[in-house]
Amino acid sequence: MNIRIAVTDDWKDVRDLYLILLKNDPDAFADEYDTVFALMDQSWIEKFSKDTEKTFIAIEDNNFVGMGEVHFQEEEEGVAVLSKLGVLPDYRGKGTAQELIFKQEEWAKVNGATKIRLYVMGDRARTIEFYNKRGYKQTEFLKNDFKKSNGVYLDVIVMEKSLTLKLI
Numbered sequence: 670m671n672i673r674i675a676v677t678d679d680w681k682d683v684r685d686l687y688l689i690l691l692k693n694d695p696d697a698f699a700d701e702y703d704t705v706f707a708l709m710d711q712s713w714i715e716k717f718s719k720d721t722e723k724t725f726i727a728i729e730d731n732n733f734v735g736m737g738e739v740h741f742q743e744e745e746e747g748v749a750v751l752s753k754l755g756v757l758p759d760y761r762g763k764g765t766a767q768e769l770i771f772k773q774e775e776w777a778k779v780n781g782a783t784k785i786r787l788y789v790m791g792d793r794a795r796t797i798e799f800y801n802k803r804g805y806k807q808t809e810f811l812k813n814d815f816k817k818s819n820g821v822y823l824d825v826i827v828m829e830k831s832l833t834l835k836l837i
């Protein structure tokens with residue numbers, strides 16, 4: 670398995686992967702399948718040229734099997750946010766998400782982040798445990814904070830991890 674930052678030419682493969690992830694686990698993500706499906710090609714192309722946002726992709730047998738996005742929070746200096754973490758069901762349980770997070774954290778650190786934040790939607794004890802084990806602590810619980818297009822409200826758990834740059 671290889672992990673790298675997506676470039677403009679990858680946009681169609683990243684979009685297709687994200688659409689599959691959204692279809693499989695619609696409540697795990699803030700985005701909705703239909704909205705992402707309707708996004709203009711240009712929005713995807715522009716996305717990969719930003720300096721403040723990167724999408725990491727996991728590749729196995731020449732297929733994109735996992736992804737995770739990291740971007741800097743605009744109003745809060747030093748805060749990077751992880752989002753859109755997902756691995757195709759057939760490839761789960763092999764450390765791919767762990768490796769994606771590691772690369773995202775590394776990129777955030779090198780680019781000046783002192784803290785990483787992420788949001789877990791709905792009732793996802795297993796996902797929270799996954800992040801706990803990797804050093805993230807719950808900082809907020811927002812009851813019914815996110816409204817899906819079908820009218821259902823989901824709780825949002827905010828998790829954070831402080832970063833320290835190791836100097837050698």
Ligand SMILES: CC(C)(COP(=O)(O)OP(=O)(O)OC[C@H]1O[C@@H](n2cnc3c(N)ncnc32)[C@H](O)[C@@H]1OP(=O)(O)O)[C@@H](O)C(=O)NCCC(=O)NCCS
Pocket residue numbers: 694697698754755756757760761762763764765766767768788789790795796798799802
């Ligand atoms: C959560 C997810 C990214 C983990 O991917 P992965 O490559 O299997 O993760 P790893 O192999 O690195 O680690 C496996 C861990 O994921 C945990 N996990 C969390 N949610 C899981 C899920 N829905 N299905 C399977 N495993 C899950 C396992 O318990 C395991 O924990 P452990 O290593 O502490 O025992 C993947 O299950 C997924 O894409 N889920 C749906 C989307 C999602 O929930 N994204 C997170 C949004 S906050």
